[in-house]
Amino acid sequence: MKKIILSTERCKACEYCIHFCPKNAIGLTSNFNSKGYKTIAIDEVKCIGCGICYTMCPDSVIEILNDANKGVAGR
Amino acid sequence: MIKEILFSGFGGQGIVTGALCMAHICIQDGMDVTNMPQYGAEQRGGAASSDTKFVAPPGEIYDPRMEHPDVLIALTEHALAHHAKVLKKDAIVLFNTDMGTYDPSKYPNLKIYGVPCLAIGDSVGTSKSANFVMMGLAMKLTGWFTRDFCVEQIEGYFRQEHREKLIDVNIRAFDAGYNYTF
Amino acid sequence: MTKELWKGDYAYAECAIRAGCRLFAGYPITPTTELMEYVATHLPQAGGHCIIAENEANIPYILNGAAACGTYAFTTSSAPGTTLMQEGIAWASKYDIPAVLLHSQRYGGATGTLHGEGQTDYKRDVAGGGHGDYHTIVFAPASVQECVDMLYISWELAYKYRIWVVIHVGRSLCHMYEAIELPPAKSTHTKPEWCLNGKYHLFDPMCELLDDPTAYVKAQQERYNAVIDNEQRWEAGYLEDADYVIVAYGIPGRVVKKAVQDMRAAGEKVGFIRPVTIWPYPQKAFDMVSKKVKGFLSMEINDLGQMKKDVALSAKLANRDRNVLVYAFYRGEYFSTEEVKEFYGRVKNGQFEAEL
């Protein structure tokens, strides 16, 4: 079961993730975080867990656990 | 009593080497030594001088630079003209007559000896060992060190510097100077 | 142990290797070129690195990088080269990184000259040299033996206080030969905890500044005050009953000592102070001078009189209730024992006006 963790407090709304999502699963919400940026939200149904948004995200907002049983990537 | 010997001439004439070998001889005799070379930007041909001071029994030499030499080995005219005023009264000057002349009347307070040191050096091997010809003569005139001790230490000095091929020619030059008669 | 004849440059190079220096970066410049040549030959044999740097400006950074890893680092240069190095020494104070510089002065500004002895970089070395609030310990030895002894303990002091140490010598001390005893080789030192090893830790003391400025400032002041309290070194004589005290450092200090001994033998009430550290300046020596002292004579080899104000300040601090006169003798040429005596005679007879 896929799990998406968003640290929206870190988000600076650069929209790289939205631009590159192959499934158009990401969008800006109308919520503001404490830095004053609009935050993102991911449609978990559309998401295929490809990790492109994770790769491009400058602020480490997005984490995707495709396999929650497996340890953290690279460890 | 601090003794002082000054080698002076052009760079390349063995000024620094001669004075340093002198310092080596002194330290091997258990004395306190300083040696202060002075040379210009030119590697060869600029005015150079090197001053060796020594004192026995070992005591502190307060001023390591040249003050009032007891002996001047002048390999050029300039060396004599430049340093004559600082020499001690009745200092011994060994002047290289192969490369210039001097007017004894200008230096009444000095004991100047004209020595054709280049020719003497040439006759025993090379004119480049003129510095050791002068050193040999200086040792004879001052009696600071015996001939045998100097020869032994000259050999030791060049061995220490890994320049063994220079030992023989320089000892021959030293002897030629030591045995020179006016 | 018998004394050996060593050229200054070679002696310092050998001493540095024996003291545990394992990284040297240098750039050829008279009169310290021979030091670099010796290090380049012998340091790799001892398992160290000799880096022939591209210019002097980068050398302190190479040293800072190495010293940050706990390695005893060393460089040497002459006046124009050390000027380029000041930036890196100032930056070392950011992380309190310790290293050692042997600075052989030339006489004069710009390229300077090599024909005489000079003390023209006193002002810069004592003040620190670069930007920011920092000091370096500055040794001003007067003989090859003393310089060797200072260099031998330099890294221990540098690491103890986390501060650069500058050995401030004249040209002569590098080129001259003297009969000296070299100290034995030290065993390897343990690297301090603060040094870089690849693990994350707070390496930058300035980070504390962001959290607690007062604590950081207090720590800095305590560190420098400890240096001032503990590391003043000097040689002095005949201070207890001296009417006049002559102050000179480096090789001129030797000349002054000899002149003072001669004058004492002739019945003159004169003493001498030869600062061995010029930062911290040996205030304690001035405190030991007779409170009835009539004046201090500052003697140095430069054109503008760079040390005279330090002498005046120390004289003032030692005699706060009155104005002790300071007579300054400075010129860009060596002076002899006779000239010291003559200067003293003129001061004593009121023929020389006090400058400060």
Next chain:
Amino acid sequence: MAKNYTTPTVITGKNTYCNGCGHSIVIKTICQLLDEMNLQEKCVIVHGVGCCTMLGLNGIVKLSTMHFSHGKTMAAATGVARCIDDGVLVIGYHGDGDAYNIGFSETFNAGYRNENVVDIVINNSLYGMTGGQMSHTTLIGEWTENTPEGRDPEVTGYPLRFPEMVKNALPHAFLARGGVFNPTEVRKTKALLKHAFERQLSRDGYSLVEILSMCPTNAHKTPLEVRQWVEDEMGAYYKLGVIQEGASRGLIENF
């Protein structure tokens, strides 16, 4: 294959870079690699002065970092590389201004001596921290604060391709150029960095990886516009990929 994408362990989450800044992506990529290669406690980053300074000073990562004066990054990294224990990764991390303008001598000479370091240069074609002035890598015609009419090469010279300049002239271990303007290039860049790290750990010498990056703030555009500009304009002038793959240290006798 199910793969987990998690934030690297050394990233603290505090990030003081502007929105859309390429630095953040590069730093995250480096940290990912450190996690994968298990080097979190065996790494020293010597960074330059400029926006790269925030890497160490602002606590963005929990790594051993140090920095010195403008342009002196590779001089300090030289000292560290010579004296640090074997098996510790030494990274020089700086921008194009630090590496190619003020620090040209240091960068070149560290490579010239073939010091055992990885030099990562973030090329965003301008000085970021000072507010967007021309650097050596500013493109012809590009607007910056001090080239208001666009960069004129007749006056300011031509943009510098440093890796190409030293390519095959010196026995560098590895020269390459990557980019962080799209996910494909980020992943390729990660592979380049990994290769450079491996070459450094096997003590093969100097590696330089230049990375094309975005600076939306000083370009006065949105992150997405700048990303497109980097991909189209900078990518055309600065060719991506491996530029030099040097021999291992033992084999360079006949260089």
